[in-house]
Amino acid sequence: MQFELTDEDRMIQDAARDFAQRAVAPGAAQRDRDEEFPADIVRQLGELGFLGVKIGDRYGGAGANNVGYVLALREMARACAATAVAMAVTNMVADAIEMFGSDEQRDRWLKPLMRGDLCAAAFCLSEPEVGSDSTALRTTARRDGDCYLLNGTKSWVSSGPHAGLNLIFATLDRSQGARAVTAFVVEPKTPGLTIARVEDKMGLRGSETAQYVLEDARVPVANRLAGDGEGMKIALGVLDGGRIGIGAQSVGVGEAALAEGVRYAKMRKAFGQEIAGFQALQWMIADTATELEAAWLLTLRAASLRDTGQRVSREASMAKVFSSEACGRAVDRMLQIHGGYGYTRDYPIERLYRDARVFRIYEGTSEVQRLVIARALLKEQ
Numbered sequence: 001m002q003f004e005l006t007d008e009d010r011m012i013q014d015a016a017r018d019f020a021q022r023a024v025a026p027g028a029a030q031r032d033r034d035e036e037f038p039a040d041i042v043r044q045l046g047e048l049g050f051l052g053v054k055i056g057d058r059y060g061g062a063g064a065n066n067v068g069y070v071l072a073l074r075e076m077a078r079a080c081a082a083t084a085v086a087m088a089v090t091n092m093v094a095d096a097i098e099m100f101g102s103d104e105q106r107d108r109w110l111k112p113l114m115r116g117d118l119c120a121a122a123f124c125l126s127e128p129e130v131g132s133d134s135t136a137l138r139t140t141a142r143r144d145g146d147c148y149l150l151n152g153t154k155s156w157v158s159s160g161p162h163a164g165l166n167l168i169f170a171t172l173d174r175s176q177g178a179r180a181v182t183a184f185v186v187e188p189k190t191p192g193l194t195i196a197r198v199e200d201k202m203g204l205r206g207s208e209t210a211q212y213v214l215e216d217a218r219v220p221v222a223n224r225l226a227g228d229g230e231g232m233k234i235a236l237g238v239l240d241g242g243r244i245g246i247g248a249q250s251v252g253v254g255e256a257a258l259a260e261g262v263r264y265a266k267m268r269k270a271f272g273q274e275i276a277g278f279q280a281l282q283w284m285i286a287d288t289a290t291e292l293e294a295a296w297l298l299t300l301r302a303a304s305l306r307d308t309g310q311r312v313s314r315e316a317s318m319a320k321v322f323s324s325e326a327c328g329r330a331v332d333r334m335l336q337i338h339g340g341y342g343y344t345r346d347y348p349i350e351r352l353y354r355d356a357r358v359f360r361i362y363e364g365t366s367e368v369q370r371l372v373i374a375r376a377l378l379k380e381q
């Protein structure tokens with residue numbers, strides 16, 4: 001494996017960094033305070049190709065690879081975690097359509113999605129009673145002529161109120177577990193689909209997270225992605241990429257926290273000197289920088305392996321669990337460096353601390369990632 005970025009990687013990284021620092025970072029605190037979804041920014045991400053970093057030129061994506069994707073996402077997360085989530089989930093849905101859709105479906109949905117015309121896309125797997133065990137879905141899909149009728153509740157839908165496209169997973173038969181899960185592309189104006197609530201969250205407050213209720217929502221057969229019963233294959237296929245993406249988001253937020261901690265330590269004085277001179281704080285800074293570097297290498301390795309076409313569930317889980325936990329330690333230590341001021345809304349570290357907490361929960365909790373890793377190892381030996 002190479003540790004050097006290619007010229008193309010650098011171009012993507014530079015373009016993402018430039019946009020993130022110029023257009024995304026300045027409003028991050030205000031959007032968090034006002035719970036404002038970054039709709040305009042997301043549309044601009046489309047113009048730059050960042051809503052489909054791996055989607056080909058033909059459909060208006062950036063035509064890059066998984067390494068390009070994590071480079072861009074890390075920059076976005078360093079500027080604003082809520083914006084990064086909207087970008088990441090839209091990329092996941094775009095990947096699903098590209099990997100599993102027919103030519104007609106790709107033409108129909110990818111082009112407007114990549115242009116930013118649909119704003120964001122949403123990935124609807126979780127339900128009020130189903131999170132870690134996604135094979136136990138309760139939302140049903142029943143065939144009715146040339147349509148399916150969808151019934152149930154989908155929870156935790158990131159970007160839900162702004163999504164121009166939803167990838168919804170439902171079961172054809174609850175007793176069949178994973179084998180009956182089927183994926184549908186559902187447009188937001190579909191009769192029978194309503195937004196029942198928007199969560200009042202601790203962090204990522206600029207990323208609106210919705211609950212959908214489906215009551216006989218009529219979805220044409222033409223909107224089914226792949227075949228009956230192929231939904232779990234789609235979900236797991238894109239979740240590998242999603243988990244690597246959370247590795248990148250964790251590194252981005254961790255690096256933002258580190259920068260805030262270092263800045264504060266050089267500014268604040270105690271006992272007649274800069275607090276940066278105290279060894280106890282230097283160790284926090286050193287450990288954080290080292291752990292984030294390790295997290296980035298695991299993330300980059302998983303992305304690079306995925307570019308070879310291999311199945312990388314184990315590597316993706318390693319990147320996610322290590323990076324999200326390293327990020328958790330990073331925001332905690334950097335808040336400690338801020339002393340009492342870290343506990344107020346006057347400094348960005350307070351927002352970063354709240355935003356980081358979810359990385360250990362969504363797209364599979366830390367416990368679930370450890371299960372994936374252990375199962376793979378136990379199977380091998």
Ligand SMILES: Cc1cc2nc3c(=O)[nH]c(=O)nc-3n(C[C@H](O)[C@H](O)[C@H](O)COP(=O)(O)OP(=O)(O)OC[C@H]3O[C@@H](n4cnc5c(N)ncnc54)[C@H](O)[C@@H]3O)c2cc1C
Nearest residue numbers: 123124125126130131132156157158361362363364365367
């Ligand atoms: C802000 C936010 C955004 C989200 N966005 C989306 C989205 O866009 N789309 C979507 O589909 N979902 C989304 N989610 C849902 C998220 O993926 C789930 O919350 C997550 O998978 C965990 O499921 P759960 O909350 O039901 O927890 P549960 O599955 O109920 O788990 C509760 C606890 O039990 C533990 N646990 C469960 N099973 C095991 C086991 N076998 N071994 C050990 N421990 C176990 C878990 O680790 C956890 O600690 C989002 C969640 C949040 C908070």
